[in-house]
Amino acid sequence: MYKAPPSYGGPFxxxxxxxxxxxxxxxxxxxxxxxxxxxxxxxxxxxPFSSGTxxxxxxxxxxxxxxxxxxxxxxxxxxxxxxxxxxxxxxQFEFSNEPTSAGIFGVEAEWQFSGPPQNxxxxxxxxxxxxxxxxxPQSVRLTWxxxxxxxxxxxxxxxxxxxxxxxxxxx
Amino acid sequence: MSRPTPTNWRAVNPSDLGSDRPIKASVETDLIExxxxxxxxxxxxxxxxxxxxxxxxxxxSAYAVGAGSMSINALWTREIIxxxxxxxxxxxxxxxxxxxxxxxxxxxxxxDPYSGTTGTGVDLTATANTAAWQVxxxxxxxxxxxxxxxxxxxxxxxxGGEVRVHSVEIRxxxxxxxxxxQDAEGFVPLDTVLVDAxxxxxxxxxxxxxxxxxxxxxxxxDTIVGWSEDxxxxxxxxxxRFENPDDIWKTVLVIPFRSQxxxxxxxxxxxxxxxxxxxxxxxxxxxxDPNTVESVVLQSTWSxxxxxxxxxxxxxxxxxxxxxxxxxxxxxxxxxxxGTVFTGTILNSFSAWFGEAD
Numbered sequence: 001m002y003k004a005p006p007s008y009g010g011p012f013x014x015x016x017x018x019x020x021x022x023x024x025x026x027x028x029x030x031x032x033x034x035x036x037x038x039x040x041x042x043x044x045x046x047x048p049f050s051s052g053t054x055x056x057x058x059x060x061x062x063x064x065x066x067x068x069x070x071x072x073x074x075x076x077x078x079x080x081x082x083x084x085x086x087x088x089x090x091x092q093f094e095f096s097n098e099p100t101s102a103g104i105f106g107v108e109a110e111w112q113f114s115g116p117p118q119n120x121x122x123x124x125x126x127x128x129x130x131x132x133x134x135x136x137p138q139s140v141r142l143t144w145x146x147x148x149x150x151x152x153x154x155x156x157x158x159x160x161x162x163x164x165x166x167x168x169x170x171x
Numbered sequence: 172m173s174r175p176t177p178t179n180w181r182a183v184n185p186s187d188l189g190s191d192r193p194i195k196a197s198v199e200t201d202l203i204e205x206x207x208x209x210x211x212x213x214x215x216x217x218x219x220x221x222x223x224x225x226x227x228x229x230x231x232s233a234y235a236v237g238a239g240s241m242s243i244n245a246l247w248t249r250e251i252i253x254x255x256x257x258x259x260x261x262x263x264x265x266x267x268x269x270x271x272x273x274x275x276x277x278x279x280x281x282x283d284p285y286s287g288t289t290g291t292g293v294d295l296t297a298t299a300n301t302a303a304w305q306v307x308x309x310x311x312x313x314x315x316x317x318x319x320x321x322x323x324x325x326x327x328x329x330x331g332g333e334v335r336v337h338s339v340e341i342r343x344x345x346x347x348x349x350x351x352x353q354d355a356e357g358f359v360p361l362d363t364v365l366v367d368a369x370x371x372x373x374x375x376x377x378x379x380x381x382x383x384x385x386x387x388x389x390x391x392x393d394t395i396v397g398w399s400e401d402x403x404x405x406x407x408x409x410x411x412r413f414e415n416p417d418d419i420w421k422t423v424l425v426i427p428f429r430s431q432x433x434x435x436x437x438x439x440x441x442x443x444x445x446x447x448x449x450x451x452x453x454x455x456x457x458x459x460d461p462n463t464v465e466s467v468v469l470q471s472t473w474s475x476x477x478x479x480x481x482x483x484x485x486x487x488x489x490x491x492x493x494x495x496x497x498x499x500x501x502x503x504x505x506x507x508x509x510g511t512v513f514t515g516t517i518l519n520s521f522s523a524w525f526g527e528a529d
Contacts, residue, residue, distance in 0.1 A: 001184045008432050011385050014378040022190040024377040025202065029183045031384045032205045035213060036180050043219045044426045046398040046521075050223075053233045057221050057338045058262055058306045063180055063212065073425065111427060135179040137212065139262075141306070156426065157221075170182035 003169040005037040006030045033169065037064050042160050044073075049146055049154040051078070056143040061161050063135050064169060067117050067128035068142075071158035075109035078152030084129040085141040092124050095152055109155050117164065128162065133171065174349045174360045176211060177204045199366035206380060209387050210255065210358060211345045217259070217524070218247045218322065218341035218397035234266070234303075235401035237274055237326025237334035245324040245339070245399035248440035248481060249522050251317055253390055254354040256343035259311040259322070263339050264304035267297040269332025274299075276336060281321035282314045297326075297334045304337050310344060319440075319483065324399075341397070358386045388431070389528040395428040395437070395502065399520035402442075402477070420454065423518060424504035428494075433528030435496040440483040442519040443469050449509030451516030453482075457502055459495035469516060480519070491526055 009030040049055050061068070070082055074095040083090045097110050115126040131140055142159065146152055183205070187198045222235045222245075235244040261278050274297040279285035285292020293309045314320055322341060328334040349360045359379050364370060437457060445451025451469040467482045467489065474480070484491045494500045502523060508515030 001182065001186070003182045003185065008388075010432075011381055014374050018374050020194075020372050020374045020377070022188050022192070024374075024381075025188040025199075026185065028202055028377060028380045028384065029185065029188060029205075031381065031388075032202065032209065033183075035209050035384060035387060036205065038431065042428075043216060043394040044396045044398075044424075045219050045221050046396065046424070047221075047223050049221075053223075055221050055223065055233055055337075056264060056304060057219065057340065058264060059219065059340050060216070060260075060262070060342060071427065109425070111425070135181075156424070158427070170184070 001170045003033070005163065005167065005169060006034050008034045037163065037169065042158050045157040045159070047153065047155045047157070049144065049157070051146045051148045051152065054143055054145050056141060058139055058141045059159060060137050061131055061140050063137050064163060065131055065161040066133050066163040066167060068131060068140070069114055069128045069160040069162050071111060071113040071160060072154050073109050073111050073156035074152060074154045076148060076152035077150065078146060078148035080144055080146050080154060081123070082129070082142060082144040084131060086131040087129045089120050089125070090123045091127050091129050093126070173363050174351065175200070175204045175207055175363060176348060177208045180208050181205055194372055196366055196368040199372065200363055202380065203361040203363070203366060206361065206383055207349060209384070210349065213387055213391045214256070214343040214345060215252070215391050215393045216340055216342035216397070217249050217252070217394050218339055220245065220398050221338040222336065222401055234335035234337045235324070235326060236403065237328035238403060239329060241275065241277060241325045241327045242403060243323055243477065244326050244336070244401050244403055246321055246402060246442055246477060246520050247341070247397055247399050247522055248319065248321040248483060249394070249397065249524060250319050250392070250438065251313060251315060252343055252392065253315070254356050254358070255346050255349065257313050257315055257346070258344040259313060259341050260308055260344040261293070261311050261339065261341050262306065262308045263295065264306050264337040265295070265297055265301070266303035266305060266335045267299055267301045267332060268335070269328065269330040270300045272299055272330025272332065273297060274329060274334035275327040276334065277325040277327070278309065278311045279323055279325070280311070280314055281323060282317050303335065356386050356390050358383050389433065392525045392527060394522065394524040395426055396424070397522045402519060420505040420507045422503060422505050424502070424521065426502040426523070427499065428502065429499050430494055430497055430525065431528060432497045434525045435494055435529070436526035437492040437494050437502060437523050438484040438526050439492065439521070439523040440481065441467065441521045442477060442480045443482070443517055444473050444480045445469050445471055445508055445516045446473070447515060451509070452507045453504065453518065455492060455502065455504045457492050457494040457500050459500045460493045463493055465490060465492055
């Protein structure tokens with residue numbers, strides 16, 4: 001069996017005299033699968049996060065997740081290394097948007113999100129972090145550090161649970 | 172005969188549901204088990220906070236610190252998600268630098284404050300001499316009679332050392348069973364007897380199943396931000412609060428988010444005030460509707476405990492924000508102060524979440 005994540009099919013109404021038809025069962029499965037695979041555990045983690053400290057969050061990752069797409073809202077020049085307890089290597093972000101004026105907040109910050117998953121054998125890649133494929137929720141410990149070059153501040157982080165296009169949900 | 176509570180989602184083979192396939196009790200059971208799994212496991216978190224600039228020493232340390240006696244360190248105000256959730260899972264990363272004295276990490280709710288013996292809350296003992304960061308999960312009861320409630324974190328460091336909290340994640344706790352009968356949200360649990368091999372398969376069963384899925388889709392409102400600073404350091408410089416001393420709008424938050432079908436409204440809450448100057452304001456809007464700006468006039472100076480500093484979407488004169496339905500959008504939050512003095516307008520906490528979907 002191969003089962004791909006579907007789109008939302010919408011509700012329907014069964015009326016008096018309607019027979020039991022397979023299309024209704026298909027629609028129930030479609031909406032149920034869509035609800036199971038929509039990823040919505042992504043409230044923004046508000047900073048500021050700066051160099052000299054290791055930050056961490058143990059977070060629950062929903063079922064049917066394969067990768068974590070990380071979003072970072074940064075201002076300044078430098079890099080961020082982020083690791084997950086389910087991945088051997090880190091992923092990295094590079095920022096080079098030196099502000100044109102002194103600001104105390106992310107006025108001139110930019111959002112970046114991690115690149116696609118890769119087969120990696122080393123640290124330093126721009127990629128989504130791997131988590132163990134599971135049909136039940138799991139806890140993952142994330143840690144991140146900022147290296148400024150100079151003055152990088154991360155004002156927000158979003159952890160976006162995703163699965164690759166074409167994933168087989170029956171695995 | 173039972174209302175199943177599966178621990179895993181099951182992939183139903185679409186070919187088993189085809190028009191020329193025999194009806195199987197096992198497949199019908201999988202359909203209702205997935206529905207129940209969603210009922211229990213579709214649990215949007217309400218808080219994700221990493222304390223990044225707290226400490227009474229003047230900031231720069233990535234943790235909240237307890238006082239000698241119990242005092243409020245963090246506040247998150249949000250709507251209650253509703254049935255079947257009657258408890259929160261609170262996952263907290265903590266440490267205690269005191270070599271001898273254990274401390275306390277308390278989570279409770281404003282509607283029924285916890286004293287340690289009475290009220291609604293939970294205490295986590297921060298064992299003496301525990302290095303950073305110990306991750307613990309505690310269970311906080313929900314007052315389901317409330318529409319909106321404030322979750323409070325209080326810390327106590329009774330000795331010379333410090334009870335520290337680095338991060339907090341709060342989400343509804345999955346119940347271990349499903350009560351019989353329709354719940355207050357409209358969800359109708361299904362019994363396996365309805366799909367047994369010797370039971371007739373009702374056409375109406377499909378209506379109940381799809382209606383149940385709609386109850387879950389509409390009612391599990393995603394959070395796009397659930398943040399609090401360490402309230403103990405609201406008067407010291409270098410804390411992680413957002414502060415604007417100037418008479419110009421400054422952006423403090425830009426949050427990208429994606430709405431689901433029928434989600435077109437953002438509800439919000441915040442704690443803030445202005446410490447000096449001639450007035451403090453917050454404004455916010457969604458990029459898809461830039462002409463609809465929600466403005467909040469803050470109180471001057473901090474007054475204990477904190478309720479006068481709280482503002483939310485359903486206060487008189489305030490409203491929710493309109494956002495793009497079923498698409499990407501961005502929430503902007505800005506601060507302004509009427510004067511030009513330092514320690515001007517201060518934002519101490521901010522939460523935003525979707526209204527119930529259409």
